[in-house]
Amino acid sequence: MSLLSGLWSPEIIWSLSKGARRFSEIRRNIPGISAKVLTGRLRDLERRGVLSRSVIPTSPPTVEYELTSLGEELLPAIQSIVEVGTRLILRDRQLHDSDVPLKPD
Amino acid sequence: MSLLSGLWSPEIIWSLSKGARRFSEIRRNIPGISAKVLTGRLRDLERRGVLSRSVIPTSPPTVEYELTSLGEELLPAIQSIVEVGTRLILRDRQLHDSDVPLKPD
DNA sequence: CCGTATCCAAAGAGATACTG
DNA sequence: CAGTATCTCTTTGGATACGG
Numbered sequence: 208m209s210l211l212s213g214l215w216s217p218e219i220i221w222s223l224s225k226g227a228r229r230f231s232e233i234r235r236n237i238p239g240i241s242a243k244v245l246t247g248r249l250r251d252l253e254r255r256g257v258l259s260r261s262v263i264p265t266s267p268p269t270v271e272y273e274l275t276s277l278g279e280e281l282l283p284a285i286q287s288i289v290e291v292g293t294r295l296i297l298r299d300r301q302l303h304d305s306d307v308p309l310k311p312d
Numbered sequence: 313m314s315l316l317s318g319l320w321s322p323e324i325i326w327s328l329s330k331g332a333r334r335f336s337e338i339r340r341n342i343p344g345i346s347a348k349v350l351t352g353r354l355r356d357l358e359r360r361g362v363l364s365r366s367v368i369p370t371s372p373p374t375v376e377y378e379l380t381s382l383g384e385e386l387l388p389a390i391q392s393i394v395e396v397g398t399r400l401i402l403r404d405r406q407l408h409d410s411d412v413p414l415k416p417d
Numbered sequence: 418c419c420g421t422a423t424c425c426a427a428a429g430a431g432a433t434a435c436t437g
Numbered sequence: 438c439a440g441t442a443t444c445t446c447t448t449t450g451g452a453t454a455c456g457g
Contacts, residue, residue: 214450229419243452256400284393292313292315320430348440367439375440
């Protein structure tokens with residue numbers, strides 16, 4: 208299960224679902240993540256074989272991250288967890304709303 | 313994603329996949345988990361709506377934990393993550409074995 | 418642009434002892 | 438049986454500053 212460990216790993220994997228992305232693109236894509244944490248998570252996911260890192264020797268250097276085929280296999284799992292979570296949130300909101308109904312405007 | 317947060321939560325959910333279990337049954341089922349951690353995770357998962365806790369007033373008391381319907385929806389996701397992880401481990405072992413081949417007995 | 422270094426705080430988890 | 442109470446250690450993450 209450590210494949211998805213870390214607060215941001217699922218979002219990082221998700222942000223690579225549509226193809227290779229650069230460091231700064233991923234960072235912009237995930238509001239709130241710091242460079243340090245993003246670097247740490249990317250290194251961890253690389254070591255585990257979930258994504259690959261390739262440096263293109265331009266100036267300044269370009270670094271691209273891409274899911275491996277095994278990384279891509281995690282996408283459906285992430286999606287279904289997010290779906291369950293969304294339903295839980297909606298259900299909670301409904302329970303709360305029925306306690307305190309909105310007055311019609 | 314916090315639905316699966318905590319080192320042991322996926323295993324706890326998994327151990328309830330075949331129906332309701334008592335505290336001590338879950339604990340026996342998951343070697344290495346302490347009572348404190350199990351209690352903490354169960355409370356967390358209950359609060360999030362993944363499982364339910366019911367006390368049967370016998371003496372000594374019986375406490376049963378059971379997945380909610382939303383909890384059950386997490387099972388396929390857990391299974392597919394475990395499958396990817398297993399393939400990663402097997403692939404790594406293969407790579408390592410090809411470096412240091414076993415000598416035929 | 419793509420990071421590393423440092424320091425700090427908070428959360429999880431392990432071990433152990435104790436309880437209604 | 439099914440927990441709670443401590444205490445300690447480690448891991449993560451946030452903030453900030455700096456570097457090739």
